Amino acid sequence: MKILVCISSVPDTTSKISFTDGDTKLNKAGVQYIIGPYDDYALARAVELKEKSGASITVLNVGEADAEPQIRKALAIGADDAIRVDADPVDSYFVAEQIATVAKEGNYDLILMGRETSDYNSGVVHGIVGEILGIPSFSPVMQLDIEGGVAKMTREIEGGKEKLEAPLPLVLGCQEPIAEWKIPNMRGIMTARTKPLKVIPASGEAFTSTDKYSLPPAKGACKMIAADEADKLIELLRKEAKVL
Amino acid sequence: MAILVFTEIADGAIKKSSLEAIYYGSQVAEKTGTSVTALAIGKADGAELAIAGNYGASKVLHANDTKLELPNSMAYAKVLVEAANTTGAKVIITAKSSLADAVTARAAGTLKAAVVGNVVELPDLSNGFKVKRSIFTGKAFADVNVKSDIKVLAIKKNAVNPVESSNSATVEAFTPALSDNLFTAKVTETVKATGTVSLPEADLVVSGGRGMKGPEHWQPLLDLADALGAATACSKPVSDLDWRPHHEHVGQTGVKVSPNLYIACGISGAIQHLAGVNSSKIIVVINKDADAPFFKAADYGIVGDVFDVLPKLTKAVKELK
Ligand SMILES: Cc1cc2nc3c(=O)[nH]c(=O)nc-3n(C[C@H](O)[C@H](O)[C@H](O)COP(=O)(O)OP(=O)(O)OC[C@H]3O[C@@H](n4cnc5c(N)ncnc54)[C@H](O)[C@@H]3O)c2cc1C
Numbered sequence: 015m016k017i018l019v020c021i022s023s024v025p026d027t028t029s030k031i032s033f034t035d036g037d038t039k040l041n042k043a044g045v046q047y048i049i050g051p052y053d054d055y056a057l058a059r060a061v062e063l064k065e066k067s068g069a070s071i072t073v074l075n076v077g078e079a080d081a082e083p084q085i086r087k088a089l090a091i092g093a094d095d096a097i098r099v100d101a102d103p104v105d106s107y108f109v110a111e112q113i114a115t116v117a118k119e120g121n122y123d124l125i126l127m128g129r130e131t132s133d134y135n136s137g138v139v140h141g142i143v144g145e146i147l148g149i150p151s152f153s154p155v156m157q158l159d160i161e162g163g164v165a166k167m168t169r170e171i172e173g174g175k176e177k178l179e180a181p182l183p184l185v186l187g188c189q190e191p192i193a194e195w196k197i198p199n200m201r202g203i204m205t206a207r208t209k210p211l212k213v214i215p216a217s218g219e220a221f222t223s224t225d226k227y228s229l230p231p232a233k234g235a236c237k238m239i240a241a242d243e244a245d246k247l248i249e250l251l252r253k254e255a256k257v258l
Numbered sequence: 259m260a261i262l263v264f265t266e267i268a269d270g271a272i273k274k275s276s277l278e279a280i281y282y283g284s285q286v287a288e289k290t291g292t293s294v295t296a297l298a299i300g301k302a303d304g305a306e307l308a309i310a311g312n313y314g315a316s317k318v319l320h321a322n323d324t325k326l327e328l329p330n331s332m333a334y335a336k337v338l339v340e341a342a343n344t345t346g347a348k349v350i351i352t353a354k355s356s357l358a359d360a361v362t363a364r365a366a367g368t369l370k371a372a373v374v375g376n377v378v379e380l381p382d383l384s385n386g387f388k389v390k391r392s393i394f395t396g397k398a399f400a401d402v403n404v405k406s407d408i409k410v411l412a413i414k415k416n417a418v419n420p421v422e423s424s425n426s427a428t429v430e431a432f433t434p435a436l437s438d439n440l441f442t443a444k445v446t447e448t449v450k451a452t453g454t455v456s457l458p459e460a461d462l463v464v465s466g467g468r469g470m471k472g473p474e475h476w477q478p479l480l481d482l483a484d485a486l487g488a489a490t491a492c493s494k495p496v497s498d499l500d501w502r503p504h505h506e507h508v509g510q511t512g513v514k515v516s517p518n519l520y521i522a523c524g525i526s527g528a529i530q531h532l533a534g535v536n537s538s539k540i541i542v543v544i545n546k547d548a549d550a551p552f553f554k555a556a557d558y559g560i561v562g563d564v565f566d567v568l569p570k571l572t573k574a575v576k577e578l579k
Binding site (some may be wrong): 106144153172178181224247257 | 329503
């Protein structure tokens with residue numbers, strides 16, 4: 015089985031977000047980059063499937079050179095080789111197009127990624143990739159097993175979940191608890207250094223561009239209510255905040 | 259610039275979030291002198307669908323093939339693409355949801371359309387097509403130029419405040435051909451909470467964290483939610499520990515909510531939790547630790563024991579009614 019795992023490189027979830035150059039660029043100073051948390055789940059499940067029944071894992075990132083530490087980490091966790099499409103991943107369609115181009119060439123049985131990136135949270139890349147390739151896509155997948163060329167999945171739906179089965183090839187957007195995040199071991203880190211990482215140019219053009227970034231207005235002070243007068247809160251919510 | 263709204267149906271009627279999307283569409287249509295068509299897929303009553311008119315749609319296309327009874331993103335996307343072709347739509351609007359994300363993504367793949375998610379305001383059309391979207395799970399905003407011929411916008415809850423009119427929409431059956439290869443997946447089991455308020459749609463949310471101590475202690479929280487008619491939610495450790503079902507998990511790696519009121523009970527307010535709730539209009543925090551970081555993000559706070567405070571709140575709500 016050939017698995018393609020697509021990873022994003024995003025600011026750590028604890029990062030304080032700020033902007034520079036007249037609010038036209040993300041301020042990267044002091045920001046730690048990580049593999050997208052959802053992509054990390056997808057990668058972890060791919061590694062488990064490989065350990066269980068054998069598979070090759072290619073990790074793919076559409077991103078600039080500064081994403082390479084994250085790609086090396088994915089190799090250390092258990093991917094066999096890597097491809098980086100050299101481009102700023104500015105919009106969903108553009109990124110999906112790059113992934114679909116790589117996927118067409120590699121003939122993968124399974125294309126896994128996170129349900130969404132944790133920077134732009136659109137959750138549409140897997141669907142666009144599936145459509146361009148003409149194969150089904152499902153998201154968010156919380157459980158995945160492969161038996162005889164068929165994927166058996168549990169997917170979250172609004173207010174619940176459903177079990178479903180579909181023949182490969184498939185594109186899946188993953189989320190917990192599909193697997194536990196994996197931490198690379200020493201041996202993994204050593205071998206990752208020499209695993210192949212191919213850099214290829216992007217094709218096509220982005221449909222969107224960002225003019226300006228902004229931050230939400232600061233919250234006002236928190237109004238405290240004494241615990242033994244808790245019922246006053248309901249009064250305030252009704253009369254002052256007008257939400258009840 | 260004809261406008262098409264992907265409209266979701268729940269229990270035979272248009273979802274509230276979709277009515278909001280239709281209203282958003284009508285406001286864009288007003289700016290551009292065009293009209294709004296709503297595409298509704300699945301079982302629904304004609305009279306329920308005509309309500310789309312109150313929110314500004316002039317027409318509803320209703321695709322009601324029995325094959326479409328179960329949501330299927332491949333088939334729904336095919337219907338959406340056909341509807342976009344029929345209406346000549348240049349802007350496709352949807353309320354953000356996991357089904358809508360999947361359907362509009364696939365439609366965008368065929369229509370070669372940009373998809374912009376989490377849109378929080380009406381577009382600025384003074385110079386091209388510009389929209390404001392929430393990014394980094396609500397930590398920031400981006401003003402985005404959209405340059406594709408067809409554009410897909412997924413709007414966030416509360417992007418507009420709908421004003422209802424008495425206009426009605428005409429409802430037309432829509433029956434595009436659906437080939438068998440759209441139905442290769444087989445759903446073998448569905449588990450869905452019934453009779454509860456849907457979390458992503460909810461105006462009021464009561465949420466519990468590890469401070470609730472265990473699943474057997476949830477009743478006081480459920481009582482308050484019940485009295486308010488609120489949806490229930492939880493922090494990640496709570497769903498990881500299986501105290502509550504996974505679909506209640508809010509935050510960076512869970513459901514993102516923007517209710518009018520979010521009441522956090524025994525939740526510390528980790529940055530990843532805040533990421534999923536920070537666009538709530540009013541946040542109330544109940545925590546026994548006065549230094550809990552959540553108070554910094556709150557509008558109202560009570561320092562106290564949840565098991566002491568929750569029953570008092572429930573009682574006060576009941577007395578209101
Ligand atoms: C990549 C990543 C993604 C994550 N995504 C999410 C996410 O999406 N959502 C999320 O929630 N978390 C997420 N987390 C976890 C997050 O960092 C926190 O660990 C988590 O939110 C803490 O949950 P909690 O507040 O329920 O528990 P705790 O942090 O343990 O807080 C419990 C709180 O309850 C209070 N308390 C205890 N007893 C009482 C009582 N009797 N009465 C009143 N108060 C009481 C305590 O004072 C404390 O503040 C993520 C973490 C990472 C690393």
